[in-house]
Amino acid sequence: MTSEHFTKIANDAVASLCAHYPDTATMLGDHSHDDQLSDPSAAAGQRRADELRSLIARLDELPADQLDTADAVDRDILRTASESELLSLTDLDEASWNPMVHNPGQALYALLTRDFAPLPERLSGVAGRLRAVPDYLEAARGRLSGMSAIHVQTAIGQFEGTLALIEGEIPAAIAETGGSPDLSQEISRAAAAVREHQDWLRAELAGAQRPARLGNDLYASKLELVLATPWQPKLLLEQAYRDLDRVESELADLVGQTTGSANPDRAAIAAEFNRLAADAPTSETILQLCREAMAETTDFVRKHDLLTLHDDPVEIIEMPEIDRGVAVAYCVAVGVLETAPLATQFAVSPTPKDWSEDQVRSFYREYNNHMLHNLTIHEGMPGHVAQLSHNQRYQGANPIRGVFGSDSFIEGWAVYAEELMATLKYRGEISAEAAAAVRMQQLKMQLRAILNTIMDVSFHSGDLDQREAMELMMTRGYQEEGEATGKWRRVQLSSTQLSCYYVGYLEVLQLVADLRQAHPSWSDRQLHDTMLSFGSPPVRYLRQLLGLPPAA
Template identity: 45%
Template sequence: MPPFVPLAERIVDALLASDPDLASSVGEHGVDDQLPDRSADAVAGRVAMLRDAAHALSEVDAEELDVPERVDHAVLTALVDRGIFELTEVRSHEWNPLVYNPGPLLHALVARPFAPADVRLTSLAGRLAAVPDALATARAVLRDVPRIHAETAVGQFEGAAALVRDQVPALLAEAPGLRDTVEPVARAAIRELTGFADRLRAGLRDDAGPGRDPRLGRRLWEARLWHTLDTELGARQVLDSAWANLERVTEEIRAAAVELVGGPASDETVRQALTLLADEHPDNSSVVPLARTTLDEVRDFVADTELVSLVDDACVIREMPEHDRGVAVAYCDAPGPLEVAAVPTYYCIAPTPADWSAARVESFFREYNDHMIRNLTVHEAVPGHFLQLAHARRYRGSSRARALGHSGPFIEGWAVYAEEAMVAHGFGGLAVRLQQLKMQLRMTINAILDQLTHCEELSESDGLALMTGRGFQEEGEAAGKWRRALLTSTQLSTYFVGYHQVAGVAARRPTGVPVRQWHDAMLAHGSPSPRHLPELLGLDEDDLA
């Protein structure tokens, strides 16, 4: 049997060397001067490397490994298999222009001070110099781009150009000796990024056609779901469970609404209660300061209730960069588990676009009202993503496999579970509980919307009706989620499935073990697929699916 740890390390090295996106996400800086190469030859080479890795991993007798290494073997195998599937079956690089957006990789060097300015600028110069070739590959490879992906990419590529134009000079002021190296490639990159956005915009003219259908279809979506969830739970089981959960949470939010405003346990009473809460809302100038205030609130609450151990890592709240906008309202951008520098986590919130009407802006902030922002901060920061990922970075295994194979269902599942745990302990009172239940409805509908959109050709009108009706969402939120369902696939299902798996483990806390100790134990193993948690925690084996 080949020794697993040396094999795992060789595979990790190969994965990091061939994928700057992956390397950047986990905090490995060995290819900081590169952009991904998505040319036909490079993709073929990566697929061959992944297949070699899959074969080598299949030669390992995982049952002979101890528990942590057995989980690492499963995590690494799942990561490799998913990589093969994405490149050979989904083939996003052939139709999705968003995968060519260099903005996040440029922003990682500009905004995160993991090294002195001259070191980051030297790497940045390499990435900027690679922009023309990367976009030439995009122009050569992309075919039949879905209209909604092209529309979103226009804004993101213009945002990437703005990043280079507006933020690189400030970094150069810290290392002016590199101006002659950086400024020429920066100007060329701005021209290429702007030109690429113009090319996409030209493809959106009325006579250009709709492009390919952004829906994957059942066969491909179900296969991608299997890789995304890393569980044996089937698509039909997910959908049936989601509909059942929608009924359960609807009854709970009706009862909570009655507590707030009285009246019958009806949808009308829920709308009355949510309207009352929505009247208290921020605007573009106050939403980020409000989020900062709520971060202090949730930290104090977690400490007082001993819900989970806090960390002293920095969490910085700010507006979402332009190059990332158009998909989600907020996100947590944490240092990767391999990052060794003491750099902050960014909790980013997108302001409303400048071209939105006053009515649409009002609708957005009625959805993201004062009480919803408190719940959002729980999800994105404490004890949600920021805290969970900070705990995950402290895990050290015999190899780096766990650092690369972070599970979306675990990460999103923990954050949704954290919302529920906080209100169960009294955070925010009835107002935040109503918002948390509304988010439970949204999370559940996310899974339904994801599947029906890609597999059953759900119409936009029916999708919006589901969200605004059963989910009590504002029209602006529903419209944004419809776009997200078309722009992504299977990610919207990770919240629902992950929550049920993580909550299932939390419910199995042994008698006599304090809540904080159990939650700390759940977070002490990195971010593996939830199906591995019972074994890692020493519980009797159960099928969490």
């Protein structure tokens, strides 16, 4: 009876989450709230916090010895996710100082771009959300105070993307239906509300003095809960600096082999990166190059039998304006509650139209043609696209692992996939030089993941400043100035998210080593398929499901 009881608790928890966050519900595939926006008020936040406290109490009342392993893991995942959200609503209280979390653009965009129903039906949901925009933004202004300047600046820019969506993409979608429904009034009122909100944010900018840093205690609490990891900031930072030295040494060895030079220094490594950076895409070619790289990486995975491939549809799309300014690419999977046959989206961000020639040149030197192959491995094959296709096929007694998938496992798998492909000499069939170029970019990306963690920890629980961060990224990370500048911005805009790549990689790498030791006869495909067969739980729980002891 305990399993049935937990299943009810889990299903109730997911239903409550979807009711409180309608945009999240849409992305998960629950379309019963598609005409609604969430309530950003402090009172709604308090009600949600009370719900979470009640949920945690119900979970704690379950007798652990009467749950099977799968239910016990799902109970722990749900409890950790609930504690994490509760921290965000209470001690962190991000909704009171970060205006980026109060942008309705993504909620509207999801209805336009995800073909889960005929367009007229989805436009009905768009109409409801447009009508809700003025009250939503008014409530958000009532919640926001003591904001962070960099979050205000970024929010103002991202609301430009929301305006373009409301005044451009929504009317274009209506035109596809022959002009029905007529949402001209809803569009006009929503656009006016967005402009009013932008004006308010501009007026508040001068007084936005809140530090972007979380501070050591809040950061440590968030790291533990969001990443579901036993790593503590101090020990994580020490490990990251050790790996920084290790990867730089590997880079020096590779450059020595490819250039025939003995003991190359950082200048020689930088010179080799500069040579590779000259082979660069443009805004007109970047999407097609990623599509070609996707086909090539898929063929390589199939030839080397690295894991089972599922023939799920994938779209490589241009990143919408509302999402730009934080990351260069992302992968959006089909929601675990979705019943319509949708495609996974791999979004890539070309350069903004208002960038200078120097900014564009710097961007495409960083994301050169060799780096695009590594990026496609991470976002596509055998990274996110492959892992998430396996995730879609996990069928548990409840939806917890799909709804609360672990970012550190998902990103850790993708970083591990980069290393796996590079060490197997991906592109070696083209030439040894092409394989070495991808390996160079993979090591550079590994440096980036390590530096992301160093900066994330050192900024939010220390005193890292821009000068130190830029020096780290450009000297020890070999990054272009534009990339480093954007990453410094991202360090300030987010917390713990930048650490999930490195933390996840450490945990996945140890898991692979332990699984190989426990099952030495397993092929790569058997090992990887087994790892991916349990959904996307945090690695600490995946070890439990695999019958492995906790990591040392």
